[in-house]
Amino acid sequence: MTIRMLRRLILLFALASLLGACGGTPDSPAGAGVPAAKATRTYKQLVVGFAQIGAESGWRTANTLSIQETAQDLGLELKFADGQQKQENQIAAIRGFIAQKVDIIGVSPIIETGWDTVFNEVKAAGIPLILLDRHAKVPDDLFAAFIGSDFALEGENACKEMARLLNNKGAIVELEGTIGSAPAIDRKTGFHNCLKNYPDMQVLATQSGDFTHAKGKTVMQAFLKSYGNGITALYAHNDDMALGAIEAIEEAGLKPGVDIKIVSVDGVRGAFEAMVAGKLNVTVECNPLLGPQFFETALKLANGEAIDKWVKSEEGIYRQDTAKEALPKRAY
Numbered sequence: 001m002t003i004r005m006l007r008r009l010i011l012l013f014a015l016a017s018l019l020g021a022c023g024g025t026p027d028s029p030a031g032a033g034v035p036a037a038k039a040t041r042t043y044k045q046l047v048v049g050f051a052q053i054g055a056e057s058g059w060r061t062a063n064t065l066s067i068q069e070t071a072q073d074l075g076l077e078l079k080f081a082d083g084q085q086k087q088e089n090q091i092a093a094i095r096g097f098i099a100q101k102v103d104i105i106g107v108s109p110i111i112e113t114g115w116d117t118v119f120n121e122v123k124a125a126g127i128p129l130i131l132l133d134r135h136a137k138v139p140d141d142l143f144a145a146f147i148g149s150d151f152a153l154e155g156e157n158a159c160k161e162m163a164r165l166l167n168n169k170g171a172i173v174e175l176e177g178t179i180g181s182a183p184a185i186d187r188k189t190g191f192h193n194c195l196k197n198y199p200d201m202q203v204l205a206t207q208s209g210d211f212t213h214a215k216g217k218t219v220m221q222a223f224l225k226s227y228g229n230g231i232t233a234l235y236a237h238n239d240d241m242a243l244g245a246i247e248a249i250e251e252a253g254l255k256p257g258v259d260i261k262i263v264s265v266d267g268v269r270g271a272f273e274a275m276v277a278g279k280l281n282v283t284v285e286c287n288p289l290l291g292p293q294f295f296e297t298a299l300k301l302a303n304g305e306a307i308d309k310w311v312k313s314e315e316g317i318y319r320q321d322t323a324k325e326a327l328p329k330r331a332y
Contacts, residue, residue, distance in 0.1 A: 041302050043074040048298055049097030050078060050132075051107040054085040056178075056211050057240040058268040062332030063108075063133065063288035070291030087111060091118045098125045104298040106130040111180035112137040119143065128301040132294055135182035140309070144301055147293050147311040149286045151183045155190025157317055158263045159198075161282040162233055165261040168198050170232035173223045174206035175216050175245060177237040183286075184208070187237045187265060204231065209241040216241030220248035229259075236264040239271035239283055246279050257281050257320070267318060269330050275323035285315040288332055 048071070055061055064080075071078035079102060081093030087110050097105050098121060105127050109115060112135055119142040122129045128144040135146060162172065174191070177184030188206070195201055204227055209216040216236065223231060234249075236242035242264035249256040256262055256279040264271060267285035274280035293311055300307050318326055 041299065043076045043295065043299060046076040046104070046295075046299060046302055047100075047102045048076060048078055048104045048106065048295070049081070049093070049100065049102040050105075050294075051081045051083055051090040051093040051097075053083050053090070053108050053110045053134075055082070056085060057213075057238055057266070058270060058332070059238060059240070059266045059286065059288045062268065063290060065332075066289040066291035067132075067294060068291075070295055074295055076295065083110060085110065087114060091115075094118050094122065098122060098127065101125075102127065103302050104128050104130065106132050106294060106298070107136075108133045109136040109182070110134075111178065112182050112185065113180065116142070128298075130294065130297060130301075132290055133288075135186075145297055145307050145309055145311055147290055147297060147313070149183075149313055149315060151186030151286075152190035152193075154183075154265050154284050154286060154315075155187035155192075156194045157190075157284045158187070158235055158265060158282070159191045159194035161284070161317065161319075162235060162261070162263050163198050163201060165263070165281055166201060166233055169200040170202075170261070171227070171230055172201065172203045172233045172235055173220075173227065173231050174203050175209040175219055175234065175236040175241040176206055177208065177211045177241075179208050181211075183265075184211075184237055191235060203235075209236070209244070211238050211240060213240045213244040216244030217248045218244075220245035221252075224248060224252045224254075229254075231260055233261040233263070236262065238286075239264045239266040239268045239280075242280060242283075243270050243274060246274060250279075255279075267315070267330075268332060269327070272318065272323045272327040272330055275318070275320045276327060278320065280320075282317065282319050284317050287313040287315050 083090040115136045115138050119138050131143050131146040133148040207219050209219045242262055246256040249260055262280050263282045265284045265286055267283050271283040297307055
């Protein structure tokens with residue numbers, strides 16, 4: 001072998017070694033053959049569709065503002081739809097979100113049933129679905145997460161507060177929320193299950209006030225005509241109905257919070273003002289400010305991160321004696 005041939009062999013060997021170290025070809029990027037790390041998405045790259053129930057109460061208004069303001073603060077794109085208290089509007093909005101190929105869909109179901117078909121459409125489109133504030137009666141594989149309260153626990157806490165106010169004895173009327181909605185079902189269940197521990201406390205009548213101030217007043221007027229001074233307490237599934245009922249009680253010549261003890265759920269500013277005025281006894285908080293938890297969960301889903309199936313909100317119980325101090329701190 002000549003010196004010239006030997007030099008060629010050495011050069012070829014060195015070139016082959018270099019190519020092998022670089023992944024096989026001079027054009028291959030460093031690390032070719034090794035899976036690249038998935039890019040992490042940011043809030044500003046996120047498009048979220050949300051189907052709201054409507055604006056039936058002060059709580060709902062605060063919930064909507066929390067979602068819209070948080071989206072604006074984070075810089076993400078929010079496609080917001082107001083269902084105006086109609087399930088068919090929410091279903092149409094969800095189908096619109098699917099057509100727009102949003103990254104995440106959120107919905108507060110107005111009632112629990114009737115969602116299987118459209119939720120299956122969301123699943124088929126490969127879009128994660130978040131239930132916010134209200135449950136839907138569907139298989140667990142049709143939604144990624146539920147964010148919100150333990151409504152049954154709220155009902156149980158309301159019952160315990162009522163027992164304390166009545167010294168375990170009294171006749172109660174109940175203002176239910178929208179028939180078929182998750183909070184109405186669970187708040188009633190929690191309250192009535194707890195009531196079994198207090199045999200001298202009975203519910204005289206229960207009727208839906210649709211979570212609204214106006215209907216709460218109308219139904220309370222009917223209760224007063226039927227039972228009059230036989231009513232010792234009112235349990236309202238939300239503050240707005242309780243505030244309407246307070247007007248009816250006053251118009252009947254009675255003192256709300258005194259002649260008729262009142263326990264409600266939500267914790268809106270109007271309830272605290274009523275407690276300061278001595279007209280409402282207790283409000284069991286249901287936190288509407290779910291925007292930050294909603295979008296944090298949405299971003300984790302978009303990035304394929306693990307999340308809890310139930311993301312619980314933090315809440316408390318407020319009474320007359322603490323209402324004045326707490327009122328200035330209320331964000332809704």
